[in-house]
Structures are given as C-alpha cells and as structure tokens.
Amino acid sequence: MTDITFTEINQLGEFGLIDHLSKKIKIYNDSSKKGIGDDCAVIDYGNDFQTVVSTDIFIDKVHFDLVYAPLKHLGYKVVVAGISDIYAMNAMAQQVLISFAVSNKFSVEMMDELYAGIIAACDHYQVDFVGGDTTTIEKGLVINVTAIGKAPKENIVYRNGAGKNELICVSGDLGGAYVGLLILEREKLIYLDNPEFVPKLDGYDYVLGKNLKPECRKDVVETLKILEIIPTSMIDISDGLSSEMIHLCSQSGVGCKIFEDKLPIDPSTYELAREFNLDPTTCMLNGGEDYELLFTIKQDDYEKVKNHPDFTVIGHTSDVENSFMLITKSGNEHPLKAQGWKVFGK
C-alpha cells in the first residue's frame, strides 16, 4: 500500500481546478497574445501568414483505454494527434485549446498527470496551451483538442493538389502503433483474467512507444523547407496508409500505384506482426495512429528525397481516376481498400 492521498476535484471546483492546472503552463510563441483566463485566447500571426485550425475528439474506450494508457502518455498523445493535422498542411503548430469532460472518479492528481503529458508535448513541439474548458461527465473521459498553426499562404499544402505521375512519399515507418496496440490488448486480456499477472512488455519498446507516446512530424515540415520542396498534396496517417492514400487521391482526382516492397517498416514491427500471425503489409496499410506524413511531390524533386533517411518513395500517382492499386512483391495488382480503423464500423 502506498500513502498517496487523492484530492477530489469537487474540493477545488471548476475554477479552482483550472487555476491549479494552469499554473504550470508556459508560453513559447509571441503570437499567443492572451492565454487561459479570458473568454477567448487571442492570437496574432502578423501580416504574412494564414491560420490553419483543426479539432479532434478523443473518447475513453474508443480512442484510448485507461487500463493500459498512463494518463501522462495520454496527455502527450492527444496533443501530438491534434497538432499532427497542422503539420499535414505544411504549417507550424502554434497553439492548442483543450476541453476535458471527466467523471467524478478523476482526482486532481490524475488531472495533474494528464496535464504533465500535455505540457511535455507542448514543450517538445513549442506549442502554447492557450485555452480550454473543463466539465464533468457521468462516466469515462472525453478530451477535445483544437490545434492552430500558421504558414505563409503559398506554403500551405492541401489534400487535393496531387497531379498525375507524381511521386508518393511517406515519412518514417508504418504499422508500429498498430502492432503496439495488439500487444497492449493481448496483455490486457491476460491481466483481466488474472489480476496477479504482471504484463510482459519488455523488448516491445519501439512499438509500445509508437502507440502510447507517439511523435508527429514537425521535423518533416522543417526538412521539406530546407530541401525546398513544397509537396503537391499531403495528409497525416492517422487511420492507416490505405485509407489516407484513397482520401488524398480521391480529392486530387488521380489514381495511384504503390509498391509493397517499398513500404517502410521497422524490423521490430515486422517481427511482432509475424508473432501475431499477421501479414506485416496489412499492418502497414491498415494500422492506424502512425502520425507519419503521406505526400506527393513532382518528379523533378526526386533527387532531393531519394537518399533522405526520413522519406521513402512508395509509388506514384496515375491518371486512372478511382484506381488505387497495390503492386505486390510477386508483381500482382490488388486494389487498396480503406480498412483502417473505423469508429462507426464502416
């Protein structure tokens, strides 16, 4: 038994809780003119920028599971997932606003843990936590992250700009977060069956890290700038490569061919997929939450990316609309299917 005491949120009240939690927040960007404490946050990007904004809602038992997701990691992850959309526009994330709905099972100390993760992510990505809302809910935990970023107008990259016969690139490697999830779910089942059981998580560091404390690709936006590449289209991979590839190509009015033997995978993801009797390619195509960036570039930019350690050219766009093809290692063509993670079962 430990002698940790817990403080009920009721003891502080809504505004007391907000005061308590807000104390640790730092501001990194001059553009954040006013943070938490008024009706609104106030932002000023000056004359030469457009503003990009996205919002993402995360639900207990749908997007995360508190049985195995430590609250600090969860706080980190929701910020990463939120600002990943900003980088997917080739923009730089500057601010987040975060709403919470927490049940009365949550203590002030639990909120502190969640905030510690949020603040760690804000610190790492130099993003300002400028506003939010905190309320109660009958059961569980809901977190909504609104992310705001800036970019010069001419640098913003949309999903619908891919042309025909352009190169399709992806950052990092794929499938790790999904294989990490499989391990967490496996250990959870054993644990629920026998609470004495100590989960075996050694040796799974890479994939568990990809799932529990993922990073998003601010560095890719910085690298693209250095390489003087403005992608013709870009999207972040949150629902699996297949699903995002189809979004991007559909909106751009092009088809695609991607090559199985080009898909980037970490050796440990590969080995663990095999351990679960899964095809590693399926994990790369359909596993969610990788938060890598998928983008298209003109052929002229090939020399700039071809030996870059962060990027892999996985295929090319085609002029056949609605034809999204995977070329297998054996040379066969199979249509890609958006079998990524589906919240409504379709």
Add this chain to the structure above:
Amino acid sequence: MTDITFTEINQLGEFGLIDHLSKKIKIYNDSSKKGIGDDCAVIDYGNDFQTVVSTDIFIDKVHFDLVYAPLKHLGYKVVVAGISDIYAMNAMAQQVLISFAVSNKFSVEMMDELYAGIIAACDHYQVDFVGGDTTTIEKGLVINVTAIGKAPKENIVYRNGAGKNELICVSGDLGGAYVGLLILEREKLIYLDNPEFVPKLDGYDYVLGKNLKPECRKDVVETLKILEIIPTSMIDISDGLSSEMIHLCSQSGVGCKIFEDKLPIDPSTYELAREFNLDPTTCMLNGGEDYELLFTIKQDDYEKVKNHPDFTVIGHTSDVENSFMLITKSGNEHPLKAQGWKVFGK
C-alpha cells in the same frame, strides 16, 4: 404510428456521414479559405486583425437533456454558446469547428436535425462551419464547439481592464433561461412519472425560448461600435451574473456595487420565479445560460448608454478590492456569492 424510417450511422460510416452532413453547409466569410474536407480549415483575416479563439464542451445530462431539448434547438444553442465568447471579446465571430461523439442510438436523421440547428445558427450569425470531428461514444452525446473570431487589436476587450469608479452595464434581461429550465425540469418529472402526460408549456414562450433556443449578443458588439464605446472590460453571462461579476472584478483588481433595483428582468421571468416561490433577484444573480454581455465603461460614456433600450447600468466598480456588493432594494449591503451553476459541485 408514423412511417418515418431511421438510417443507422453505421450504414454510412464516418466519412459517409461527414459527406452527407457537410453538403448543407454554406460559407459566408471571405476569411474562410478552406472549410471541411482537409486536415485543417484555413483562415485569413488579412493584415489588420487579431484572432480570438475559444472552445466549449457540452455533455448530455450535464449541459442539456435530450428528454426536453429538441436536437435542432440543441444544435442552435451550442453554436450560440460557443460564439458568445467571441462577442464577449468585442470581436466578430467568423468560424466554428464542431466535434461530435454520438452513441449508436443516434440515427443519421437525428444528426440531420442537430446539423439543421447548427446551420440555422451559422446562418443567423453569419458564421462559417469550417471543420470538426465525428466519432462514437458508449453512451450519450458530447459536442465540442471551437469558435473563432476577429477584431482590430485596439478593439479587443479583456476581462481585466475595468478601472475604479466605472459603470457596470448589462445587455438584455436576466434569469429567463434559468426559469425556463425550472419549467422544463418540472414538466419532465411529471412526464417521467406518467408518460401519457402532455407537458404544459403554453404561455411560457419567453423563458423557454431563452433556455432552449437562446441568442447571443452580436448586436451588442455592433451597437457598441456605432455608439463609439469600447468597454474597459467585458464577459458573457453563462454561469450567472454574480459569478461573472466576480470574475471580471477579480481579474481587474477592483470591487463592485450593484443595485438590486436596477437589475433587468422580463415580466414573465419575474412572474414565473414567483410561481416557483423563488426570489426573482436570486434567479437574475445565479441563473445561468443567459448569454447576455456584462461590461464596464468609463463614466464619460454614460450619456451614450443611459437611454439605450439594450443596456442597463446596474452599478459601478469601486476601489475596494475583493468587495463585491449587492445593494438591496431596502438599502442593505450583501456580499455577492458565485453560486452560479457548478459542474463540480463548488
């Protein structure tokens, strides 16, 4: 029996649902460069504006009750509550992003109703619905509204700008939404006891409207501009006058005296409060969700507001920090208490 058929959300899937719902969305503002359909919305306010942003989360059984809140009204209300924060900065709302988490009891037709209300509010306030997120939840309904607005830097009004011996003003009248809630709760209890019962809501139009389909005060921001008044501080009244008055004065480092006999109330709110054996003043001070604006102005601006039908001068600030006083009709002084609606019981 009616022959209305319901479509399960699963039949459309997440992206099908978003496509279906997004079709009805119109764009009013040139600043909305990109709406729903990419990783982010893109906004451009040009050179002379700062951006204000707020986020609010609404939870079934905490902020609303689907037993008596029609979905269309609920959609309207969450937009109004969201953008009210923008007007409270003396700014003009331009965009909203809205996240939904809905249980599998929700049909596509129910989402259509909710969207109809959202779109009606966007239409009325000329605000663009530019992004969001839609997901599932085990039980109930969660809606998060992020509201974005613009104002010239010099026009933005914060909570902390009130000086000593300034006038305290409020728009419209108070307590109506709270009395409306009491009626809805009363009729709900009778209904739950006897489902054959038809709720008696005739004659309560004003207070029910204030609760179920409230309006926020875009017009006040426009009027202040015409009157050439920039308030020294401002806040919207969502948690009751007392609570907001204390926020505003605490942040400004001033005290206040407000006069019971000046507080504005609609005759029907007054009568109905009496029917419930409640003190109408208590309803005005502590009832939530009025979405009126509370602001301070310099004494020099008194002539501009004194006979204005939208504004009531209810008191003045004082130099006694942490002294928030109500002067009763009988001339006694009582400290104001923040007894507004508390989600965490304090």
